[in-house]
Amino acid sequence: MFLYVASLLALAAGAALSIPLFSGRWRWLGCALAVVGSGLASLAGLSSLVGGAGWDLVLPWSVPMGSLHLGMDGLTALFVVPIGFIRALAAVYGGGYFRKEPNFRRASGSWFFYNLLVLSMLLAVGARNGLLFLVSWEMMSLSSFFLVMFHREREDVGRAGLTYMVAMHLGTAFLLVMFLFLSAGGGMEFDSFAPAAGTASVIFALAVLGFGTKAGLIPMHVWLPEAHPAAPSHVSAVMSGVMIKTGIYGILRVLTFLGTPLPWWGWSLLLVGAVSGVLGVLFALAQHDLKRLLAYHSVENIGIIALGMGAGILGVVYGSTPIAVLGFSGALFHVVNHAIFKSLLFMGAGSVGRAAGTHQIDRLGGLLQRMPATGSAFLTGSAAICGLPPLNGFVSEFLIFSAGFLAVVSGGPLLPVGTVIISSLALIGGLAAACFTKAFGIVFLGFPRSGDAAAATESNRAMVWPMVVLAALCVTLGLAAPWVRFLLEPAVSVLLPDPSGAGLLGPVVAALWGISAVGAALIILTLALFWLRDRVLAGRIVRVSETWGCGYLAPTARMQYTASSFAQPTVNMFRMFLRPKQTVKEPDGLLPESASLHTHTDDLFRERLYVPVFTGVKRAASLLRWLHQGQTHFYVLYIALTALVLLTWRLW
Amino acid sequence: MANMTDTLAILLILTNFRLLGSSRLWSCIQTVAIQAVLLGLLPLLTNPELTLRVGMILAGMTFIKAVVLPWLVRRSAREVQVKREIEPMVGFTVSLLVGVGLLAVGVAASRRMALPSQLSSPLLVAVAVFTILTGLFLIVARKKAITQVLGYLVMENGIYSFGMAYAVQEPFLVEMGILLDVWAAVFVMGIAIHHIHSAYDHIDTDRLSALKE
Numbered sequence: 033m034f035l036y037v038a039s040l041l042a043l044a045a046g047a048a049l050s051i052p053l054f055s056g057r058w059r060w061l062g063c064a065l066a067v068v069g070s071g072l073a074s075l076a077g078l079s080s081l082v083g084g085a086g087w088d089l090v091l092p093w094s095v096p097m098g099s100l101h102l103g104m105d106g107l108t109a110l111f112v113v114p115i116g117f118i119r120a121l122a123a124v125y126g127g128g129y130f131r132k133e134p135n136f137r138r139a140s141g142s143w144f145f146y147n148l149l150v151l152s153m154l155l156a157v158g159a160r161n162g163l164l165f166l167v168s169w170e171m172m173s174l175s176s177f178f179l180v181m182f183h184r185e186r187e188d189v190g191r192a193g194l195t196y197m198v199a200m201h202l203g204t205a206f207l208l209v210m211f212l213f214l215s216a217g218g219g220m221e222f223d224s225f226a227p228a229a230g231t232a233s234v235i236f237a238l239a240v241l242g243f244g245t246k247a248g249l250i251p252m253h254v255w256l257p258e259a260h261p262a263a264p265s266h267v268s269a270v271m272s273g274v275m276i277k278t279g280i281y282g283i284l285r286v287l288t289f290l291g292t293p294l295p296w297w298g299w300s301l302l303l304v305g306a307v308s309g310v311l312g313v314l315f316a317l318a319q320h321d322l323k324r325l326l327a328y329h330s331v332e333n334i335g336i337i338a339l340g341m342g343a344g345i346l347g348v349v350y351g352s353t354p355i356a357v358l359g360f361s362g363a364l365f366h367v368v369n370h371a372i373f374k375s376l377l378f379m380g381a382g383s384v385g386r387a388a389g390t391h392q393i394d395r396l397g398g399l400l401q402r403m404p405a406t407g408s409a410f411l412t413g414s415a416a417i418c419g420l421p422p423l424n425g426f427v428s429e430f431l432i433f434s435a436g437f438l439a440v441v442s443g444g445p446l447l448p449v450g451t452v453i454i455s456s457l458a459l460i461g462g463l464a465a466a467c468f469t470k471a472f473g474i475v476f477l478g479f480p481r482s483g484d485a486a487a488a489t490e491s492n493r494a495m496v497w498p499m500v501v502l503a504a505l506c507v508t509l510g511l512a513a514p515w516v517r518f519l520l521e522p523a524v525s526v527l528l529p530d531p532s533g534a535g536l537l538g539p540v541v542a543a544l545w546g547i548s549a550v551g552a553a554l555i556i557l558t559l560a561l562f563w564l565r566d567r568v569l570a571g572r573i574v575r576v577s578e579t580w581g582c583g584y585l586a587p588t589a590r591m592q593y594t595a596s597s598f599a600q601p602t603v604n605m606f607r608m609f610l611r612p613k614q615t616v617k618e619p620d621g622l623l624p625e626s627a628s629l630h631t632h633t634d635d636l637f638r639e640r641l642y643v644p645v646f647t648g649v650k651r652a653a654s655l656l657r658w659l660h661q662g663q664t665h666f667y668v669l670y671i672a673l674t675a676l677v678l679l680t681w682r683l684w
Numbered sequence: 685m686a687n688m689t690d691t692l693a694i695l696l697i698l699t700n701f702r703l704l705g706s707s708r709l710w711s712c713i714q715t716v717a718i719q720a721v722l723l724g725l726l727p728l729l730t731n732p733e734l735t736l737r738v739g740m741i742l743a744g745m746t747f748i749k750a751v752v753l754p755w756l757v758r759r760s761a762r763e764v765q766v767k768r769e770i771e772p773m774v775g776f777t778v779s780l781l782v783g784v785g786l787l788a789v790g791v792a793a794s795r796r797m798a799l800p801s802q803l804s805s806p807l808l809v810a811v812a813v814f815t816i817l818t819g820l821f822l823i824v825a826r827k828k829a830i831t832q833v834l835g836y837l838v839m840e841n842g843i844y845s846f847g848m849a850y851a852v853q854e855p856f857l858v859e860m861g862i863l864l865d866v867w868a869a870v871f872v873m874g875i876a877i878h879h880i881h882s883a884y885d886h887i888d889t890d891r892l893s894a895l896k897e
Binding site: 665669675 | 793797
């Protein structure tokens with residue numbers, strides 16, 4: 033409790049001191065306090081998870097219906113740990129990222145909102161009062177909006193910020209109604225929430241819509257691919273890595289208020305998760321912008337988490353505790369894992385962008401030789417996000433997979449659950465591997481496709497070290513699977529109807545040990561092979577030649593595979609969903625002068641769902657334009673008529 | 685006493701009709717001032733125990749409404765050299781007829797309202813509603829910005845008399861808040877009228893719609 037409050041104070045101080053009152057000498061203060069505050073929060077969460085001690089803190093707050101009621105339990109702690117840890121590392125990275133930023137005032141302002149964002153996220157996951165939650169939720173949306181708008185002079189950034197703002201406020205609108213339903217029985221305290229009979233399903237639907245907007249579940253994901261590429265990289269890292277997870281936290285927290293779940297809740301989460309996962313990775317495959325690609329992968333991973341939660345809920349519904357435990361723990365562990373590797377990947381993308389001046393995959397290439405640290409870290413992150421052993425992504429997907437297999441084995445109503453999980457997870461995993469082969473291969477291997485990429489150099493140490501730490505963590509969590517369960521069990525027990533505490537994951541301990549052993553063996557084998565290669569090659573002449581040279585006499589960088597051509601077979605297979613747009617200028621005649629190919633994939637939901645809906649709203653609104661005469665007389669007349677109508681309506 | 689209150693109420697009705705039927709700005713301003721004086725007399729009748737504090741608030745308010753505000757309006761009228769309301773949205777005869785309708789609405793509304801028993805005069809509520817509606821009607825139906833300012837003042841008078849009719853303990857508190865608003869409104873509008881006039885050479889608000897985007 034002390035650590036947690038200390039971290040809140042440090043962050044508040046960091047926000048206050050970032051206001052550019054001080055001259056250049058003190059500009060590191062906002063950044064440093066963000067690191068300290070976030071680090072303290074992470075420790076607070078960790079100590080609560082390890083010690084198993086929750087606490088409650090009620091401070092005076094004179095707001096009607098509200099109370100400054102903070103609490104810590106397993107679920108909160110599991111979200112506080114990655115929030116604090118990732119944000120501390122991202123702040124270090126951001127310090128390096130902003131080192132050459134010419135606009136020092138703007139960078140200071142950015143640190144103000146950064147501190148505020150961490151503060152509001154910690155408050156949101158710690159809040160035990162509906163009003164406090166909504167206030168911190170709104171603070172979170174606003175401060176992240178200002179962080180996204182860092183390069184506000186760019187037109188696309190302005191548009192992205194607007195999309196983000198509208199999406200967040202629509203989401204919050206659902207949450208407001210949801211809290212009204214929840215507080216029908218009493219006050220806004222979480223403890224006193226007693227939803228009226230029959231409203232539980234409505235509340236759940238509102239929670240999925242509202243929190244799903246923040247989390248980025250399809251079809252509420254449209255803000256993600258806009259906002260993430262627009263923001264500075266450490267901001268996209270924390271937004272994608274940890275901020276969208278508060279949406280997952282929200283759904284899980286609301287589940288604890290609602291008592292026994294209904295089957296359709298689990299089914300809807302399962303289906304939304306499968307759709308988000310598959311479509312997210314497909315859209316990622318079709319992207320040409322590295323950060324946009326990563327943003328779609330966030331949609332995919334949120335889908336995987338939703339699959340796990342769906343399995344957990346259905347396990348509770350059909351009375352199968354093992355499936356519930358495996359589903360929830362897989363989802364929660366994936367929350368932590370995705371926070372680690374997604375922020376690592378965004379940091380890598382930012383490092384590439386800083387060095388080469390672009391995020392366009394087709395203008396990069398050959399960066400592994402020029403930026404070895406960034407490249408290796410990015411490779412580790414890529415392997416982890418694809419769910420390959422011995423990294424952490426494998427363990428969480430393994431837990432969800434085992435929930436699926438257990439469901440298939442137990443049969444009955446759970447059989448289709450298992451089928452959905454296994455088939456969609458397998459498809460997602462395969463496509464993710466294809467996508468990251470493309471991303472890593474085109475960006476880091478081969479030859480530079482532009483002069484800027486050729487001139488790229490490794491980023492400064494403040495940017496490299498956070499990536500190295502995160503990459504190391506990917507490996508560690510993958511190998512330490514049997515111990516990770518001690519951190520997951522307190523959180524999972526909050527979500528189960530009969531909290532039994534420790535030992536929940538006991539049945540899979542043997543399997544987790546197996547994963548560790550195989551992982552360790554894999555690493556040893558790889559090292560041995562490297563050693564063997566060095567031994568074999570020692571003393572021989574090694575000729576270094578172009579990658580994919582293919583025996584051409586005069587190969588140029590333009591002969592390499594591009595991102596579009598690499599992804600083309602898969603994109604073509606799924607063109608029903610992706611609807612890629614192609615502009616081809618075919619070579620003409622025997623001696624063609626020029627030819628070109630341009631491909632572009634718009635977001636299906638943006639184009640087919642939101643654009644028509646919002647155009648319709650605009651058209652409906654323009655029908656009322658005749659009311660706006662622009663003359664004071666008429667406006668006063670409207671007021672007078674309204675007053676008269678109200679008078680007659682009340683009196684007669 | 686009730687007799688006297690009714691007399692005042694009827695006088696208020698007459699001032700409203702004069703406002704509706706008159707085209708001369710000077711007489712309209714004068715009528716608003718008279719209305720304010722009548723309203724200043726009202727609490728003397730409805731509120732028998734008059735303390736020094738209430739008396740001073742009352743005197744101050746009447747002074748502002750009967751002297752200061754009309755003076756401000758008169759000054760801006762002189763500055764922009766407007767003497768009459770020409771071509772109103774609704775003609776003066778029709779305005780009088782509408783006034784009769786509004787009075788009917790006021791009386792009907794006062795009959796229906798759930799009113800406290802210690803009401804000083806049932807007629808006063810009807811007059812209050814009528815005055816508010818008259819003010820709104822003046823704003824809607826007249827073109828000159830100055831007449832619209834007068835409309836706001838009349839509306840405020842209506843709200844005040846509504847408070848008086850209830851004769852609750854301290855109606856002045858609410859009244860002072862509203863008075864502050866109206867004071868600011870008249871002040872701002874006086875300045876705005878001056879600027880509009882110097883920029884466009886007229887103060888017809890319906891022609892200001894050219895300013896909208």
